Amino acid sequence: MNTKPNLEIKISWFLRIGVIVAGFLLLAGVISTFKFNGNPFFVFQVYDKIPLQIGLLHHLKHQQWGMLLSYTGLIVLITLPIIRVILTAILFIRQKEYHLACIAIVVLLGLMMSFSLGFEI
Amino acid sequence: MYSLLLIGISIFAGLLGSILGLGGGIIIVPALTIFFGVDIRYAIAASLISIIATSSGAAAGFLRDRLTNLRLAVLLEVGTVLGAMFGFIISSKIESSVLFLLFGGFLLFSSIMMLRKKSDSHSNVDHPWSQKLKLASSYTDENEKLIFYKVANVPFGVAAMTIAGMLSALLGIGSGIFKVMAMDNAMKIPMKVSSATSNFMIGVTASASAGAFLLRGDIRPEIACPVSVGIIAGSWLGARLMPKMPAILIRRIFIVVLAIVSIQMILRGLKT
Numbered sequence: 001m002n003t004k005p006n007l008e009i010k011i012s013w014f015l016r017i018g019v020i021v022a023g024f025l026l027l028a029g030v031i032s033t034f035k036f037n038g039n040p041f042f043v044f045q046v047y048d049k050i051p052l053q054i055g056l057l058h059h060l061k062h063q064q065w066g067m068l069l070s071y072t073g074l075i076v077l078i079t080l081p082i083i084r085v086i087l088t089a090i091l092f093i094r095q096k097e098y099h100l101a102c103i104a105i106v107v108l109l110g111l112m113m114s115f116s117l118g119f120e121i
Numbered sequence: 122m123y124s125l126l127l128i129g130i131s132i133f134a135g136l137l138g139s140i141l142g143l144g145g146g147i148i149i150v151p152a153l154t155i156f157f158g159v160d161i162r163y164a165i166a167a168s169l170i171s172i173i174a175t176s177s178g179a180a181a182g183f184l185r186d187r188l189t190n191l192r193l194a195v196l197l198e199v200g201t202v203l204g205a206m207f208g209f210i211i212s213s214k215i216e217s218s219v220l221f222l223l224f225g226g227f228l229l230f231s232s233i234m235m236l237r238k239k240s241d242s243h244s245n246v247d248h249p250w251s252q253k254l255k256l257a258s259s260y261t262d263e264n265e266k267l268i269f270y271k272v273a274n275v276p277f278g279v280a281a282m283t284i285a286g287m288l289s290a291l292l293g294i295g296s297g298i299f300k301v302m303a304m305d306n307a308m309k310i311p312m313k314v315s316s317a318t319s320n321f322m323i324g325v326t327a328s329a330s331a332g333a334f335l336l337r338g339d340i341r342p343e344i345a346c347p348v349s350v351g352i353i354a355g356s357w358l359g360a361r362l363m364p365k366m367p368a369i370l371i372r373r374i375f376i377v378v379l380a381i382v383s384i385q386m387i388l389r390g391l392k393t
Contacts, residue, residue: 012184015177023353026346039123047160050338070342081328110202114329118336
């Protein structure tokens with residue numbers, strides 16, 4: 001009976017800590033790539049598709065740690081809701097609510113499928 | 122300097138968003154496109170990231186306060202994630218001008234919806250799906266009174282969430298106004314529960330398309346990071362300042378600003 005409140009509180013704490021960790025990573029990324037002069041957004045006036053793997057390889061090759069830190073923060077942030085769905089599925093399994101656990105797994109699969117759409121084949 | 126200006130605008134968006142109960146998306150996308158001249162696709166992708174941050178932070182509080190209907194959220198997320206997938210696919214097929222028109226239209230709709238008087242809905246019947254999944258629940262109101270509620274029109278709710286998910290991926294917004302409207306009007310869920318459950322779902326909805334946008338390369342850290350940092354700081358500040366702010370006055374001013382920005386976005390869409 002007590003698993004519901006406990007795990008709900010744990011999910012709540014997980015989300016809170018996750019946002020703080022991601023926030024610090026993003027802040028570190030902003031500080032390390034900060035430019036006082038010029039307009040850093042000028043290059044984004046025209047849409048130019050550069051897939052993530054190519055961008056990451058470029059930053060790794062040129063040892064641009066600030067950019068890599070920024071990407072890490074972004075990935076942590078995007079991962080938070082996914083882990084939240086997994087934790088919710090666990091909560092329902094513990095409560096023996098198998099219909100809802102299955103629905104949570106469907107949501108998780110949907111998220112995976114959606115992500116896969118981002119890969120350019 | 123431009124980065125500092127963007128952080129400043131994002132703090133303001135986060136602050137205003139948390140005072141008015143909106144995500145920062147409807148402020149950030151017009152700011153990035155109109156003030157900074159950023160392509161709307163980058164603006165939408167950056168906005169989605171900031172939405173995940175604010176939604177996850179707020180969801181933590183709502184979960185603790187037991188306002189979120191976790192069971193209902195999981196069911197409706199099937200619709201929002203499906204919608205987000207459709208939205209992502211459509212977003213790569215349509216022109217920027219169409220996105221401007223859609224965004225302008227959505228802002229206009231949002232400003233009209235904000236004029237609406239909020240009143241709590243109530244249903245005497247529990248939909249069979251709700252009975253099966255035990256979606257009916259309760260919450261404690263401001264007078265410490267336990268309020269029980271039932272859930273109506275569940276299939277309609279899932280369908281409405283699919284549209285909400287699609288709008289979220291297409292426009293980089295949480296589409297909270299749309300979600301709350303569907304839960305309140307059609308599913309007859311009390312406003313407080315609707316708002317908390319909608320906020321809880323926004324993170325998953327935004328993440329579904331944000332992951333795909335990140336892999337495709339639309340989320341650029343140079344834009345998304347200052348926006349997210351600003352919005353996280355702004356909404357943190359907003360939550361603390363909220364009791365001291367004249368929320369009704371701010372809401373009225375914001376409705377006017379929203380209407381003006383919506384017209385600007387529509388005009389931009391017609392020009393390009």
